[in-house]
Amino acid sequence: MDITHILDGLNDAQRDAVSGTEKAALILAGAGSGKTRVLVHRVAWLIQVENVSPYAILAVTFTNKAAGEMRERVQQMQQSPVGGMWIGTFHGIAHRLLRMHAQQLGLPDAFQVLDSDDQFRMIKRLLKSMNVDDSRWPPRQVQWYINAQKDEGRRAKHIAPSSDHFEQKMQDIYAEYERGCIRSGLVDFAELLLRAHELLRDNDEIRQHYQQRFKHVLVDEFQDTNTIQYAWLRLLTEESENLYVVGDDDQSIYGWRGAKIENIHRFQKDYPAHKLVKLEQNYRSTSTILKAANALIVNNDGRMGKELWTDGEEGEPISLYSGFNDQDEARFVVDRIRDWASKGHARAEAAILYRSNAQSRLFEEYLMAAGVPYRVYGGQRFFERLEIKNALAYLQLATHHENDAAFERIVNTPTRGLGTRTLDIIRGSARAEQISLWQAAVQLCQGDELTGRASNALSGFLNLIKQISSEMAAGNLHEQVEQAIVRSGLIEFHKKEKGEKGEARVENLEELVNAARQFSYQANEDDSLSELDAFLANAALEAGEAQGDESEDCVQLMTLHSAKGLEFPLVFMTGVEEGLFPSQRSVDDVAKLEEERRLAYVGITRAMQQLYITYAESRRLHGQENYPMPSRFIREIPSELMQEVRLGTKVSRPVVNAHAATSGLQKKAEGGFKMGQRVSHGKFGEGVVLNHEGSGAQARVQVNFAAVGSKWLMLAYAKLDKL
DNA sequence: TAATCAGCTTTTTTT
DNA sequence: AAGCTGATTA
Numbered sequence: 001m002d003i004t005h006i007l008d009g010l011n012d013a014q015r016d017a018v019s020g021t022e023k024a025a026l027i028l029a030g031a032g033s034g035k036t037r038v039l040v041h042r043v044a045w046l047i048q049v050e051n052v053s054p055y056a057i058l059a060v061t062f063t064n065k066a067a068g069e070m071r072e073r074v075q076q077m078q079q080s081p082v083g084g085m086w087i088g089t090f091h092g093i094a095h096r097l098l099r100m101h102a103q104q105l106g107l108p109d110a111f112q113v114l115d116s117d118d119q120f121r122m123i124k125r126l127l128k129s130m131n132v133d134d135s136r137w138p139p140r141q142v143q144w145y146i147n148a149q150k151d152e153g154r155r156a157k158h159i160a161p162s163s164d165h166f167e168q169k170m171q172d173i174y175a176e177y178e179r180g181c182i183r184s185g186l187v188d189f190a191e192l193l194l195r196a197h198e199l200l201r202d203n204d205e206i207r208q209h210y211q212q213r214f215k216h217v218l219v220d221e222f223q224d225t226n227t228i229q230y231a232w233l234r235l236l237t238e239e240s241e242n243l244y245v246v247g248d249d250d251q252s253i254y255g256w257r258g259a260k261i262e263n264i265h266r267f268q269k270d271y272p273a274h275k276l277v278k279l280e281q282n283y284r285s286t287s288t289i290l291k292a293a294n295a296l297i298v299n300n301d302g303r304m305g306k307e308l309w310t311d312g313e314e315g316e317p318i319s320l321y322s323g324f325n326d327q328d329e330a331r332f333v334v335d336r337i338r339d340w341a342s343k344g345h346a347r348a349e350a351a352i353l354y355r356s357n358a359q360s361r362l363f364e365e366y367l368m369a370a371g372v373p374y375r376v377y378g379g380q381r382f383f384e385r386l387e388i389k390n391a392l393a394y395l396q397l398a399t400h401h402e403n404d405a406a407f408e409r410i411v412n413t414p415t416r417g418l419g420t421r422t423l424d425i426i427r428g429s430a431r432a433e434q435i436s437l438w439q440a441a442v443q444l445c446q447g448d449e450l451t452g453r454a455s456n457a458l459s460g461f462l463n464l465i466k467q468i469s470s471e472m473a474a475g476n477l478h479e480q481v482e483q484a485i486v487r488s489g490l491i492e493f494h495k496k497e498k499g500e501k502g503e504a505r506v507e508n509l510e511e512l513v514n515a516a517r518q519f520s521y522q523a524n525e526d527d528s529l530s531e532l533d534a535f536l537a538n539a540a541l542e543a544g545e546a547q548g549d550e551s552e553d554c555v556q557l558m559t560l561h562s563a564k565g566l567e568f569p570l571v572f573m574t575g576v577e578e579g580l581f582p583s584q585r586s587v588d589d590v591a592k593l594e595e596e597r598r599l600a601y602v603g604i605t606r607a608m609q610q611l612y613i614t615y616a617e618s619r620r621l622h623g624q625e626n627y628p629m630p631s632r633f634i635r636e637i638p639s640e641l642m643q644e645v646r647l648g649t650k651v652s653r654p655v656v657n658a659h660a661a662t663s664g665l666q667k668k669a670e671g672g673f674k675m676g677q678r679v680s681h682g683k684f685g686e687g688v689v690l691n692h693e694g695s696g697a698q699a700r701v702q703v704n705f706a707a708v709g710s711k712w713l714m715l716a717y718a719k720l721d722k723l
Numbered sequence: 724t725a726a727t728c729a730g731c732t733t734t735t736t737t738t
Numbered sequence: 739a740a741g742c743t744g745a746t747t748a
Contacts, residue, residue, distance in 0.1 A: 063737065091738045115738080189738045224737095257736070356734050358740090378736080415724070541738065561735045583734055599735080622733060623739045 006044050006077075010037075017277040018042050019049075023241040024271035026222075026264070028248060030308045031293070031605035032284030032567065035246055036066075039220060040073045042244060043085075046216055047078065055084030056215040058236075062224055064089055064542045066565070070220070086214075090229050091189055092541055094196035098187065099529065101199055101206060108185040110400055110533055113540035117384060118405045119143060119188045125408060126177055129431055137169060145170050146177055150190035151226045151258040153197060184404040184436060193228045200235040211239040222247030222267070226258040234270060241271055249304045250297050253561060253599050255591070264304065282308045284567050284608050286315025292611070292637045293604045299636055300594045308605070316610050317643045320634065323616040326575075330362040332645075333572050333614060334370050337555055340570055347372065351556040351568040353603050355581040358621075359574065360557050367555060377558035381543035387494055387505040388512055392539055394484045398469040399532060401438040404430075408437065411461060414493035418461065422454040438462075464488075477531045478517035485509050515544075560603045571607035573600070576615045577628035600633045613642075679720045 007015050014034055017027045018041045029035035043059065046052040059074075061067045071087045086093060095113065102109050114122065123146070124139045149159065156175035162168045181187065187195065200207040217237050219225070222245035225233070237243040245267060252261040268274065282290055290308045297303070323329030337350050352363050360376055367374045382388065390413055393406040400406070411426075412418040429449075430440035444450055445459045468487050472480045485491060494505040521534040529537065556568065560581075575581055581600070586592035604611060615630050680686045 089738065094738095113738090116736095192738080253735075254737090256734085358733080361739090417724090419724075543738085559735060580734095585734070595735095620739080 003045075003049050006041055006048065010034075010041065011281055013277055013279050013281065014038050014041075017279065018045050020275045020277070022273060022275035023243075024237075024267075024274035025244045025277065026267055026271075026274050027244070027246040027277050027279065028304055028306055029246050029279040030248060030282060030306050031251060031602070032282040033279035033308070034283060035220075035248075035279065036069065036073070038279065039218060039246055040070060040077060042218065043074050044077045047082070052216055053084065054078075054082040056213060057085045057218070058093070058214040058216070059085070059087045059218045059220070060093060060233075061087075061089055061220040064092070066220055067092065089541075090225075090232075091192050094192040094232075095537060095541060097196050097199060098192060101203075104203055104206065105195055105199060107187070107195070108402075110529075111185045111187050112396060112400060112403055112406075113192070113537050114181070114186045114188040114405060115384070115540045115543070116143075116189065117389065118186075118540075121408065122180065122186070122405050123173075123177060125427075126173065126180060129427055130173065130176060132169065132173065136166070137173065142170065142173055146174050147188075147190045148258060149174060150188075150194045151228055153194060153228045153231060155194075180404065183434065184402050185400060186403065186405060190228075193226075193232065197228050197232045197235065200232065207235060208239075210236060215240050216242045216244065219243070219245045220247075223249050223252040223261055223264060224254050224259045225263050227260055227263075230260065230263045230266065241273070243267075243271060243274075248306075250300070250306065250598055251564060251602050253564065253595060253602060255595050278304075278306055280306055280308055282310045282605075283312075285310065285605060286313055286609060288315045288317060288641050289604060289607050289611055292318055292641050293601055295638050295641075296597060296604065296633060296636045297601045300597055301590075318637065318641055319610070319612045319645050320642045321612060321614040321645045322630070323614060325618040326362055326616045326620060327366075329574060329614050329616045330366040333363065333574065333612070334366040334372065336572070336612065337367075337372060337570075338370060341372070345569070347374075347553045347555045349568055350570040350572070351558065351563065351566070351606065352572045352574060353558060353560050353563050353606065354574050355560060355583060355599075356575075357559060359580075363557055363574075373552050373554045374557055375554040377556065378562050382508070382511075382515075383539040383543045385505075385508055387490065387508055388539075391481070391485050391488065391490055391509055391512055392536060394465070394468060394488045394490075395472075395481065395532065396536060397438070398465050398472055398484060399530075401465070402436040404437045407441075410488070411437075414489045416461060417453065417457040422450060422458065425449060426458075472532070477519060477535060478513050480532055481516040481535075482513045485513065560599050563606050564602050567606055567608055569608045570610050570612075571603070572612045572614060573603045574614045575619070576600075576613050576631040576634055577619065578631055579626070579628050580619070580621070581631055581633070597633065597636075600631075612645075613637075679722055681720055 007018065010018060011034075014037070017025065017038045027035075027038060029038065039059070043057060046057060047054055059067075059070060061070060067088050074082060074085070074087070086096075088096070098105060098107060098111070102111065120139060120143055123142050124134075127134050127137065127139060127142065149156075156171060156178055159171050159174075162171065181191065200210065214236060217233060217240075219233065224247070233243060247264065249261055249264055252259060255261065268276075285293075285308075287310050290310055294307050321329070321332050323332060333352060337347065337352075340350055341347050352360075354360060354363075357378065364374065364376065383392070390410055393403075393409040396403050396406040397410065411423065426437055426440050426444060429435075429444060430437045433440065435443075441458055441462060445455055445462065450458065464487065468484050471483050471487070475483065491506055491509060494502045494509070496502065497505065516535060519531075519535050519538065521529070521531055521538075560573075578587070582593055582596035586596045613634060615628070615634070617627065619626050619628060
């Protein structure tokens with residue numbers, strides 16, 4: 001067997017990782033160290049060298065993009081087809097398992113996937129019907145609570161009753177939510193994972209079947225796994241112990257979403273015979289950039305320990321720019337990008353990274369003004385658009401009458417005279433009798449509880465859905481979709497909307513028909529769905545691209561989070577200020593602060609050739625002027641790696657003391673109350689000056705008092721003593 | 724039912 | 739600042 005093509009072109013560590021014979025393996029893959037390459041070559045190694053059948057391999061990723069890329073590259077390396085191999089996202093694979101074993105799980109065959117928007121709406125309705133005070137239990141928070149429980153593998157019935165009223169109410173809502181989902185045949189994202197776990201845990205035969213089938217399980221981005229995902233992997237591999245995980249503890253940035261970086265440590269305990277390989281050679285960035293990244297990340301505790309290096313060039317120093325304000329920062333960045341493009345580089349090689357989405361606006365304004373094309377990542381996805389979700393709801397309700405989420409969404413869209421009163425009656429009746437909204441509506445139409453007008457409107461709606469339903473028996477997928485859209489009246493509804501919005505929505509609906517035409521799905525031996533159900537599931541599990549036109553040469557704008565996994569020759573890491581990055585909510589919690597630092601690490605390591613770090617001395621945030629300090633992360637980068645770019649001149653000088661010289665703390669308010677000044681007030685006690693505005697008799701300062709919180713005080717009246 | 728207004732909140736995001 | 743919600747009004 002000629003194995004040279006599998007190992008050729010790999011460095012020693014990569015070869016070690018690809019060809020390991022130990023059962024389990026933990027590959028700590030630093031940024032830009034060829035992680036995907038190792039995974040793909042490992043699969044090839046298993047199949048071609050160890051003669052493992054593709055049928056016995058399961059490869060799991062987090063995003064559809066990563067799964068698609070991996071499938072493509074595996075197929076490229078493989079001379080023979082790899083049809084039997086499972087490659088997919090955690091959620092995609094869980095969905096597949098649930099479909100195949102719906103009966104054992106007590107799920108309806110045609111259960112529907114609830115995306116987070118559906119889930120949110122469902123929770124809102126639930127709170128209303130339970131008469132819960134949604135200012136004490138805001139739907140967002142309830143949603144967060146439920147998902148967090150599920151991510152930890154906890155069912156409502158498993159949670160011990162609480163003496164705390166707030167907590168207990170959360171539990172009650174969770175229990176009620178579960179009942180509602182079951183009644184309507186709905187499964188949310190977290191539920192997919194939870195059910196997949198329970199399936200293996202509670203069914204010996206099924207567990208053994210998959211344990212025997214998947215002799216090799218490979219996981220990408222392992223540091224992002226949550227509790228339930230890890231438990232599932234554990235069940236699947238407890239026999240074979242062949243769990244091959246690739247990840248980077250330094251790039252764990254999803255802790256706030258339930259990812260457990262501790263899983264890496266648990267892995268080391270649970271798979272004692274594992275092989276550990278560190279991939280530290282970086283093929284992406286200059287050594288200057290890597291030195292900066294290394295110096296920053298050593299400030300975190302409890303790391304697995306890794307140091308990136310390259311045999312490439314030292315490259316340019318990192319440029320540090322201190323904007324006079326946020327607009328100046330944006331202007332500077334856009335100027336640099338025009339420079340870059342004028343030297344013949346592609347605009348698409350430049351990326352502007354920021355901590356929060358709100359920051360994109362200014363950059364967009366300045367890019368637009370300068371006529372530089374750009375693309376913002378992370379907007380709304382195609383299948384998440386309102387008009388698309390409405391159209392899909394028609395399809396869902398037509399095929400699955402019990403789907404309450406779909407019923408609620410379209411019962412009065414387009415408006416057909418079914419107001420709050422009628423709907424409350426339907427909801428009340430459904431709730432009282434524990435039946436679906438559809439069934440309740442059918443009963444009410446026959447009874448005499450409704451006024452004639454409401455009854456007419458409602459039966460009109462029911463008949464419309466039935467009609468769409470019967471028409472859908474025939475025709476292929478795109479005809480079914482088109483038929484439903486036309487019948488629903490959604491096109492006319494959106495055409496009536498004023499402005500370009502309605503037009504765009506009509507276009508999107510037409511695009512949906514197109515998407516259906518292009519959708520291809522073959523039911524295979526262990527996985528059969530109607531084409532329509534497959535299309536609907538796909539819409540929920542893969543929401544599509546945020547923006548369509550990738551063709552043009554565009555500057556790339558995105559949050560630091562969405563930049564993970566990408567690389568750009570020219571990177572601007574912007575808004576690097578205390579309170580913004582690290583965000584205000586992270587500064588007094590070590591764990592959160594370390595996650596912010598990892599985010600900065602991710603940002604720095606996106607850059608291939610040139611990295612700019614920018615911050616503003618003054619920034620408008622939530623409509624208020626702020627004077628932030630430069631981020632502590634700047635201080636953690638050795639100054640010899642940076643040069644400060646000065647405004648207006650081409651001369652740049654080394655960074656000497658960027659922090660003291662440019663700190664917002666230096667700005668003085670009226671009366672000498674600068675920010676950060678500790679003061680004492682006769683009534684409120686001691687505090688710290690946070691902000692100031694106005695001058696003369698109008699001068700005010702904002703003081704955060706230890707005892708009473710923050711207050712705005714007029715300097716002319718308040719007696720403040722400096723401490 | 725639609726339109727308008729005051730009040731409130733404000734990271735990060737995939738599935 | 740901006741977007742969303744709830745309430746009020748036409």
